[in-house]
Amino acid sequence: MLIILVLGVITVLVFIYFYIVKRQNYFKDRGITQGKPMFLFGHSLGALIHTRTWTDLVQSVYNQGAGNRYTGMYHFHFPLLVLRDPELLKQVAIKDFDHFTDHISFLPTDSDPLFSKSLVALHGREWREMRALLSPCFTSSKMRFMFNLINESAENLAEHFLKKDENVVEVEMKNAFTRFSSDVVATTACGIKVNSLENPKNEFYLMGQKATDFSDIWKNIKFLLYLIVPYIKKVLKIQLITDDVFTFFRGLIDETIKVREEKGVVRPDMIHLLLETRKGIRKEEETNDVDTGFATAEESPSGLVKEKLHRALTNEEITAQALILFTAGFDSVSSAMCFAAYELTVNQDIKKGLERRFTPRGRRAKGS
Numbered sequence: 001m002l003i004i005l006v007l008g009v010i011t012v013l014v015f016i017y018f019y020i021v022k023r024q025n026y027f028k029d030r031g032i033t034q035g036k037p038m039f040l041f042g043h044s045l046g047a048l049i050h051t052r053t054w055t056d057l058v059q060s061v062y063n064q065g066a067g068n069r070y071t072g073m074y075h076f077h078f079p080l081l082v083l084r085d086p087e088l089l090k091q092v093a094i095k096d097f098d099h100f101t102d103h104i105s106f107l108p109t110d111s112d113p114l115f116s117k118s119l120v121a122l123h124g125r126e127w128r129e130m131r132a133l134l135s136p137c138f139t140s141s142k143m144r145f146m147f148n149l150i151n152e153s154a155e156n157l158a159e160h161f162l163k164k165d166e167n168v169v170e171v172e173m174k175n176a177f178t179r180f181s182s183d184v185v186a187t188t189a190c191g192i193k194v195n196s197l198e199n200p201k202n203e204f205y206l207m208g209q210k211a212t213d214f215s216d217i218w219k220n221i222k223f224l225l226y227l228i229v230p231y232i233k234k235v236l237k238i239q240l241i242t243d244d245v246f247t248f249f250r251g252l253i254d255e256t257i258k259v260r261e262e263k264g265v266v267r268p269d270m271i272h273l274l275l276e277t278r279k280g281i282r283k284e285e286e287t288n289d290v291d292t293g294f295a296t297a298e299e300s301p302s303g304l305v306k307e308k309l310h311r312a313l314t315n316e317e318i319t320a321q322a323l324i325l326f327t328a329g330f331d332s333v334s335s336a337m338c339f340a341a342y343e344l345t346v347n348q349d350i351k352k353g354l355e356r357r358f359t360p361r362g363r364r365a366k367g368s
Contacts, residue, residue, distance in 0.1 A: 026072070026079040032068075032071065033065050035060070043073045044075050065082065070088065071084065075104070078104065101123060101128060103123070114250075115320070115324075118320040130321070133273070146268055149188050153183040154180070156197065157176065173337075177338055180196075181329055181337075186204055186326075187269070189270050189325040190204075190326070192252065212331055250316065256271055270321065274321065
């Protein structure tokens with residue numbers, strides 16, 4: 001009996017081994033370049049255990065495909081196609097984006113009810129509908145409307161440091177820009193005004209920090225196990241958004257929606273756009289021109305999704321979209337601003353050129 005059990009276990013392990021090896025030769029079998037993946041973990045282990053950055057990982061994979069339009073990599077045993085050709089990238093991500101609706105799930109959607117309603121977790125028709133609802137937020141006309149909200153947060157940032165009557169003001173840039181990013185997302189995505197520099201311990205900022213904190217070791221281990229063995233998701237009970245963060249943001253959005261509906265408040269932000277869809281009066285752009293925003297290629301007509309939601313968006317769905325925008329921008333925007341500030345500091349000629357460009361005389365000279 002013991003021999004049969006041992007042979008059974010060995011057979012299963014051998015099957016798993018060859019299954020993973022076969023999966024990790026997916027691109028090689030199809031004549032596509034690929035790096036040498038680590039057994040079971042593929043190319044991702046270093047980034048997952050923080051011995052290398054995701055940027056370094058993607059850069060190395062990109063470089064391995066030199067001379068090709070695309071190359072292959074593996075996230076554990078899942079094959080991922082990395083596009084290198086700009087035209088091909090535009091084709092997939094912009095022109096024909098509506099044909100690529102089903103993204104890899106890095107979190108079990110049924111274990112996190114809020115995350116499961118966000119754009120990044122939706123699939124198929126649900127993704128198309130939500131993508132079509134959110135796209136108008138990022139047209140050039142909407143960005144111009146939102147610019148005033150962003151500019152107000154920028155003025156708060158400048159005024160905070162101008163108040164310091166000192167010859168030299170030391171600034172911890174990451175902290176300052178993170179607070180600025182939080183304020184911008186608060187005003188453009190969540191519809192509220194916050195000044196995190198003047199009120200550093202405001203609840204919105206603190207909850208935002210908690211929502212974007214991925215330093216919990218046990219949570220990371222559970223994520224890792226789920227990625228390797230997705231079938232144990234019910235046992236792991238993984239939550240991206242903790243209950244207190246969910247309760248705070250849900251209450252915030254509920255109150256914002258209630259005030260706007262009762263008092264007829266109109267504000268050029270994402271909450272307003274999503275509330276308009278509830279009324280069934282989602283309006284087209286006032287101009288007859290197709291507004292592609294800041295895109296370098298035009299979306300396909302089918303990508304604009306003429307089909308509408310057959311029901312009204314719930315407050316929870318609106319909260320999910322606002323929160324996913326917050327988590328996406330909270331750290332990435334502040335990091336980009338830190339790098340930009342550093343480059344302007346060490347490249348004074350570029351900095352002075354920008355200063356000239358943004359003075360009133362410089363703007364008139366440029367016709368803006």
